[in-house]
Amino acid sequence: MAHPGFLVSPWPWRSLAYLVTTVPVGLACMVALVVLAGVGAMTVPVVIGVALLAGVVLLGIPVGVLERRRLWLLGPGRLAGRHRTPDRAGPLGWSLTRIREPATWRELIYVLLLCGLLWPLDLVLVAVSAIGSVLAIGAPLWTHVMPDLAFRIDRWVLADRHTAWATVPVGVGLTALALYGLALVAGAQGALARYLLAATPDEARDAELAEMARSRGALFEAFEAERRRIERDLHDGAQQRLVALTMELGEARLGTPPDAPASPPLDRAQEHAFQALSELRELILNIHPKVLNDHGLGPALADIADRCTVPIDLATDLPRRPPPAVESAAYFAVSEALTNVDRHSGADRAEVTCRLIGDTLILRVTDNGTGGAHPASGTGLAGLADRLAAVNGTLSLSSPPGGPTVLRMEIPCKRPVS
Known part of the structure; x- marks a missing residue:
């Protein structure tokens, strides 16, 4: 003016x-x-x-x-x-x-x-x-x-x-x-x-960041839903057909004399079918484990602990099931953390705790290994942090030389709306 x-x-x-x-x-x-x-x-x-x-x-x-x-x-x-x-x-x-x-x-x-x-x-x-x-x-x-x-x-x-x-x-x-x-x-x-x-400019920026986080969360949920669909299709389709093929090959092998010309090819075919079935089951497990869908995070973590070569002490306290996207992120985060324990830590024992306190899922993975872990060391910790960030989760790491290594993850999960 x-x-x-x-x-x-x-x-x-x-x-x-x-x-x-x-x-x-x-x-x-x-x-x-x-x-x-x-x-x-x-x-x-x-x-x-x-x-x-x-x-x-x-x-x-x-x-x-x-x-x-x-x-x-x-x-x-x-x-x-x-x-x-x-x-x-x-x-x-x-x-x-x-x-x-x-x-x-x-x-x-x-x-x-x-x-x-x-x-x-x-x-x-x-x-x-x-x-x-x-x-x-x-x-x-x-x-x-x-x-x-x-x-x-x-x-x-x-x-x-x-x-x-x-x-x-x-x-x-x-x-x-x-x-x-x-x-x-x-x-x-x-x-x-x-x-x-x-x-205000600060409020507008915060709102934009919140909307980006919401959009990222929605995209992650859509991605997880697609993973579940692929897992279901593989489990109910290709895996069942491979099981049927393996059984038919077994029946054919039983009906074929050991000295018959067709016996060795049948043995190899059945062996390959068993191997393909095993690889498919591992693939399905890595895409989205069925136990996570059917029974929730606690049994799924117990399944990981059973398959880990390092003895695992598992403690869970989940009064209710978190949202599917949170369950999936937590499952794969713990799976990656235990893979690191198995491959890089030199530990002979590890401990996993999983607790839902209020609206926050808290995961803690501890091992008695040599320590010295760092996100930049190529052990997958950076990718683990990215996976958690997709659901607004955070990761903190304590790994002094000589151990122990403590990995703490927190994921917010609102109560499901009825």
């Missing part, structure tokens, strides 16, 4: 447009607020009344969306809201999340200010400025069209064209001052709207 060319720039008119459009928006909000509150108060004994009163609280959300879009009149750039992704799907989950958010109540405060103060103030200021400018600048026209009509301003009587023309420069000056004043009012209202409705 301090720029010399402010009055000939688009900004005074954009500010005026912002104030003018505030009037119908505020009037519509006031009508909606009165209707929702009035009808809701009268129908409180019925469910519809509670819904309407909840609508009063939530009225600021659509108003906030509209107001953030209107703020482009006062400056470039799209403003983000302060709302987060609802905890669960559906209208009820959305409403409960929004009602608990501070952003919703800030928007409601803005709606109350808009209805009770801002739009009446803007209407008066714009109307007075417009009428004053039109009367002052257009005074020669009024005296020409209505020569018998005189205007009195304090002690100054506009009764002829000569005195009327003298008001034109005064009107131009007052119009310029009015445009400056209206721009100041629009700027103040825009700052208020930004404060109550728009996220």
